[in-house]
Amino acid sequence: MSGFNVVKGFLNLEIADSEWLAVFEQLRAQPATAPVAAGGPRRVVVEYSSPNTNKPLHLGHLRNNFLGYSVAEILKATGATVSKVNLVNDRGIHICKSMIAYQRFGHGETPASAGLKGDHLAGKYYVLFEKHYREEIKQLEAEGVAADIAKKQAPLMAEAQQMLQAWEAGDPAVKALWSQMNGWVYEGFDETYKNIGVDFDKFYYESGTYLLGKERVAEGLATGVFFKKENGSVWVDLQAEGLDEKLLLRADGTSVYITQDLGTAELKYQDFGYDSSIYVIADEQNYHMQVLQAALKKLGKPYAEAIHHLSYGMVDLPSGKMKSREGTVVDADELVRDVVAAAKAATLEKGKTEGLSEAELEELYHMLGLGALKYFLLKVDPKKRMLFNPEESVSLEGHTGPFIQYSHARIAAIRRKAAELGIAETADWSSITQLEATERELVQELARYPAVVGEAARNLSPAVVAQYAYDLAKAYNRFYAEVSIFQETDAARRSLRVALSARVGEQIKASLGLLGMQVPERM
């Protein structure tokens, strides 16, 4: 301690610079990626992405995927064992709609013959279904049929309903088409997942869990925690929990979303024995998730308490909410192409990438474009609804991913030069008693890292890490502008500045890594 003062009832203690140097030494004893102790749940399952197989991924899925992946990485960084799982919604009326339209209008088209990714092909037929279905409704209404009846009577919808029943009955032809189209979709999803840098330890399929869910419903009926209405439908009464009566199984015995959720929760528990099961699902499902947890509690399942809904806000466009019917959905693949193209244009304009091969350049554009997009979607508190501004999302300046990546590239250049000049990143700094303000701030910023990761893990909020990475890069840029590294004549101080740079670079890399972002050596 080197001094103190009192301001407005606060006692301020001043920590001596020698202490800050000691703090820095201590930090350097551990690699930047070393796990931080945070004492949260140890075995965690993070379920995210969870797409429907009737159309390609869109902007909303991107927020979901980036959040899920990042939360998993953050929890790993606190020493937890984390499993990432994807529950694919591969059955239901929506799939049948694509299938019916394909049967009718597809003429045997395949992704290869159409030159389309499989998920986009399925999406094309889903759109076609909706289009013709709407026309049929209009037609019926023109004939004097009431709107709600027209919706049910339209031939296309009737066909789709029939197909769903045939599917549940195991009709071989329907199953074959279903397998074929879903197979195409999975190939498409796989490509997108690779492209956006997310992955999963295990996939679950609703078609493989809904029967188990039905068993649980039967179990609840048997033990009397669920009840049957006169028409044969099964319900759970959650009025005591402040909820409502909730349908668990339709009168015709077909399952609803929550039916299979009951099964999937159990399968995940069998597979991973989790202390915490995180569901990354948009906040429009808040009620649904409460019902799921309450129903599992009624069944007396030990894992009911472990369920945690990471409820995130929807992504709005400047024009308002995304609506597939109005064609305002932002396609994920297209968006990624756009941000990568923008990063490429900016990089070419800067012209600082000499010596990189064509392949390295492509990798760089991808790293920067995707970095901009991920950072844009992750810097906002997950629980808040957010606005997606296309222009801002491809921006590479200011509070953006590439701003932080740039700091890393700059540091990489410093390290290359230091190596060239033979300046060691480790040395005896005992001669240094006074730090420059920007040096001190940098050490303070570096030292916050474990607390930041801990907070991000507690709050399941990548935004905390995103903000930190930005603050660290910002502090470094100030330092960089303020002091000279290679013009410094004092050898100890020169090596300290190189060491500070190196450590900042490593912590930027570690922090962005928690967000699923990579860092370039030059850009």
Add this chain to the structure above:
RNA sequence: GGUUGUGUAGCUCAAUUGGAUAGAGCAUCUGACUACGAAUCAGAAGGUUUAAGGUUCGACUCCUUACACGACCA
């Protein structure tokens, strides 16, 4: 109608979970590249934190009511 979330600068977001003069970016204006990378840095301007009460040494944060927007359940 019921439940619930959000409301901070022109715009997009922060605020160490109740602490000091509410901070960044974008946009606007000014300055800094023949010193290590200007995708940067320094500065100016921009705020009655939706409104009104309350709790206390202290409130963007907690409580009550109202308003606005969204989501869900009927």
